[in-house]
Each structure stands twice: as C-alpha cells, then as structure tokens.
C-alpha cells in the first residue's frame with residue numbers, strides 16, 4: 460500500500476536559511492537544515508496498518524459507538540488514519556475478555572509461554588522495517604532511531620521469553636519446629652497497561668513481555684498520538700498464536716480519562732502499570748486506591764548530567780549529545796540539566812555546541828536527518844517557554860533557540876544555552892525537547908546537592924575518571940538509574956525505574972518479572988516427625 464502525503468507545511472530553503480541567520484549565535488553557526496518532506500511511507504506488509512479497529516479477544520473490533528479519532532504525522536500535520544474512540548463499555552468488554560483468558564493462560568507452563576513470546580519476538584524482528592516506518596510516521600523520530608526502537612522493543616520479548624521458564628519460588632526455613640514453608644510465584648491477574656507516545660513500541664513490549672512471561676493477561680491502552688504501532692504489534696501477536704483474550708489493545712483519544720478510569724477502578728484488573736507524566740501517574744494512583752491494585756509507575760524525570768574536571772571531555776560531550784538529544788529530547792531519561800565543572804566549562808561548551816551544530820533537523824523519513832519534529836505544538840511551546848525564561852534570566856543562547864515554522868509547527872532548533880542558573884524553569888521542570896542548558900559548578904558537593912534538589916529521581920549521569928568519586932557520587936545521587944561515563948543506560952537486562960516522584964517499580968531485567976507476580980506462602984505443618992522404624 461502506498462500512502463500519499465502532501466505536506467501541509469510547505470517550506471522554502473531560503474526561509475529556513477533566514478530563520479537560522481536570525482537565531483544562530485556566536486560559538487557555532489548551524490549548518491543547513493533538512494526540509495520537511497512529502498515522502499509517502501510504504502509498508503512491505505500493508506496489512507500491518509490497522510485503521511478503525513482495536514484488538515479485543517483475538518478479534519478486530521470497532522468502538523460500539525462507531526466513533527473514531529484521527530492521528531496525525533507530527534512532521535507534516537497530515538492525517539495518518541483513524542482509530543476507534545473506545546469508551547468505558549468497550550474497555551469493560553476488553554477486561555472481560557482478559558479475565559476469561561486468564562483462567563486458561565495462568566495454567567500454561569513457562570516453557571509454553573516462552574515459545575509464544577519467542578514467536579512474537581521473531582515476527583517483530585521480521586517486520587522491523589514496517590514497524591519502524593509506523594514509528595517514524597506517527598512519532599516523528601528518524602528512521603534509524605525508529606529501527607533502534609524496534610530492536611529495543613523486540614529485545615524485551617526475547618529477554619522475557621528466556622525468563623518465563625525460570626520462575627522459581629523459595630523454600631524457607633521455618634521458625635516453628637515441624638513446619639515447612641515455601642512460596643509460589645503466581646501471576647497477579649488481569650493487567651491494565653497505559654503507555655506514552657515517545658516509544659510507541661518499546662514502552663508496550665517492556666510491560667507485555669513480563670506480564671505474559673508469568674501468565675498474566677493484559678488490556679493495553681495506547682497513546683492517542685501513536686496508536687498504529689501498537690495495533691501492528693497486536694497483529695503480530697495474533698500471527699504468533701497468542702491465545703485470544705491474552706493481549707487486548709484498545710485506543711482512545713478524547714475518551715482517554717474515561718478508559719483510564721475503568722482500567723484503574725474495575726475490580727477485575729489486579730495490576731496497573733503506567734508510563735507517563737508524574738501528574739497523570741498521581742491521578743491513576745488515587746484511582747487505583749479504591750481497589751488496592753498492584754501498581755508500577757514509570758514517571759517523569761529531570762536527569763542531572765554532571766561533568767567533572769577529571770572527565771574525558773570528548774567522551775562526556777558524546778555522552779551528553781546522546782543523552783540529551785535522543786528522540787529530540789523526548790525521553791524520560793534525557794539529560795535535563797547539564798552541570799559542568801568550571802575548569803572545563805568553556806572547553807565542554809564549545810565542543811558540545813560544535814557537535815550539536817552537525818544535526819540535521821527535518822522529516823524523519825528523509826535520508827540524513829538526525830532529529831525529527833516534536834510530538835505536538837504544546838511540546839514546542841513548552842520548549843520555547845523554557846528558552847525564553849532562561850534568556851530573560853541571563854542565559855546565553857549559543858546555538859538555536861527558536862521554532863522552525865518553515866519546516867512545520869512542530870520543529871524546534873537544537874539549542875544550547877550557557878550561563879544557566881538554578882532559578883530558571885529548566886532547572887526544575889522537565890523540558891522534554893531539544894534544549895541543553897549548561898550549568899557551571901565548583902565542587903562535587905555542590906553538584907550533587909543541586910542534582911538532588913528536585914522532587915523527581917529517574918536517571919542521573921556523571922563523567923569522571925576518579926574511581927573513588929565514581930562510587931561516592933553514584934551512591935549519593937537520588938535517582939533510580941545512574942550512568943557513569945555513558946549517556947545511554949537503557950537495556951532490557953537492566954532494571955529501569957525511578958525513585959521519589961519518578962515513581963516506583965522496575966521494568967526490564969529479573970526485577971521486571973516480580974511486578975506482575977504475587978508471592979503465595981504455603982506452610983505445611985506436622986512435618987518434623989522422626990523416621991518410622
């Protein structure tokens with residue numbers, strides 16, 4: 460199937476050039492940007508593109524109301540397609556399907572579930588190009604990044620397919636003579652999963668992988684911005700032979716709160732796992748309290764990225780670029796505040812800005828584009844507000860600093876600011892965009908104190924070659940994940956999650972399994988008698 464797109468946001472190279480001349484500042488001048496493209500994405504297997512249907516009880520169904528919502532390409536603004544606007548009743552149907560399926564699925568062996576997940580993994584890998592196309596289309600990230608996300612997403616299925624047959628209970632020495640104590644790890648039950656748009660595939664597989672590995676069934680509400688990648692994953696689940704009702708994928712946009720309320724209050728749902736903003740996470744936690752569901756919250760971050768004088772500056776620059784600008788700054792673990800010790804501040808700032816100046820911004824489908832659009836206009840407005848706030852409070856815009864309306868309303872220049880101070884909005888709020896602010900600091904104690912001066916604690920990074928400092932600082936950072944001399948920490952084998960208002964629970968790794976289990980203890984009395992003669 461060919462998808463013909465006409466750009467709604469025509470651009471001219473001259474307009475882009477003049478925009479850059481207005482905004483480029485002293486250290487380095489941005490080279491030329493890539494223009495938004497009218498290129499039409501094509502799928503090798505068009506049947507992966509599911510419109511107007513959700514996947515419930517092994518079937519493709521419409522919303523009972525017949526209502527749909529539109530999803531748009533963030534690069535061009537063009538309509539991608541329409542999806543069912545599920546409501547409370549539709550969601551209850553999906554929960555009922557998951558409940559019915561749970562009875563049989565919980566009794567399958569780990570080896571059987573492993574094979575199902577492995578088959579799904581194989582299909583994701585086989586269809587990686589199409590999944591990447593869908594991700595770029597609806598999320599905007601460049602094709603290379605989208606392919607990277609598909610690999611990352613698939614790896615959660617692979618990892619948890621390998622964990623499924625290795626779910627062990629414990630034997631526990633009792634303190635009461637004659638008693639024998641052991642534990643059984645059981646699936647918690649039907650799980651409600653709610654995921655964000657910034658990783659349309661990986662945030663879902665990171666939840667479904669462990670849920671299925673232990674024998675749970677799921678109802679997953681996709682983000683309104685990026686419903687088509689999850690629906691393609693559902694089609695692959697079907698082809699993999701995942702039993703009906705085990706995986707249910709529902710879509711909603713205007714009805715998001717209504718669907719969320721059902722998932723968090725319906726007593727059949729025994730576990731909710733949410734990835735998204737801290738504010739929504741708090742709301743869902745309140746809603747879950749009525750039925751005391753098991754809960755995992757993967758929420759917002761405000762990651763500190765500290766570069767000490769003893770760091771390898773080039774390595775730190777590469778790490779900061781990778782961490783800050785991944786998905787155009789739209790990941791929860793992106794560096795949000797870059798602290799650079801005064802002795803290397805100028806060198807770091809110059810090298811960092813030079814590296815950022817090499818980016819090519821544009822439509823993610825365009826060859827050579829390194830950074831795509833932001834997800835929507837609200838995101839762009841927030842980024843701009845953060846830059847203007849910093850500027851007004853004395854920061855210097857070294858590179859970028861402006862919207863790129865010539866490319867479309869969702870594009871923003873990769874931006875570097877120096878002279879950042881802690882009273883600026885960027886110090887306390889997650890920017891979630893392509894803006895890097897460099898804060899100078901003098902001592903290790905000061906850096907750690909400022910890094911921790913935030914209510915959230917997801918990821919933190921630092922660069923140092925001093926072994927004692929590495930241990931000291933890693934131990935003092937109030938975060939759930941620390942990157943030392945690297946800006947990339949995501950790995951299905953490693954526990955992902957936060958502390959403080961970044962939430963609780965861990966995804967990926969051995970620890971990700973426990974989030975979908977309950978531990979049942981069995982005490983067997985009268986077992987201490989002597990051998991019978």
Ligand SMILES: NC(=O)c1ccc[n+]([C@@H]2O[C@H](COP(=O)([O-])OP(=O)(O)OC[C@H]3O[C@@H](n4cnc5c(N)ncnc54)[C@H](O)[C@@H]3O)[C@@H](O)[C@H]2O)c1
Nearest residue numbers: 654655681682715716719734735736739757758759760791
């Ligand atoms: N910790 C992590 O692992 C992680 C990963 C990705 C994103 N995030 C965070 O997510 C935020 C960005 O994503 P976002 O803007 O889409 O967040 P968001 O909280 O607005 O939305 C996340 C998901 O929740 C849904 N949602 C929104 N309101 C809801 C409600 N009342 N009931 C049920 N569902 C509801 C959305 O439709 C979406 O599917 C950032 O703060 C980022 O740091 C965290």
Ligand SMILES: O=CCCC(=O)O
Nearest residue numbers: 657789790791792949
């Ligand atoms: O945006 C949050 C998730 C990013 C990741 O898993 O690396």
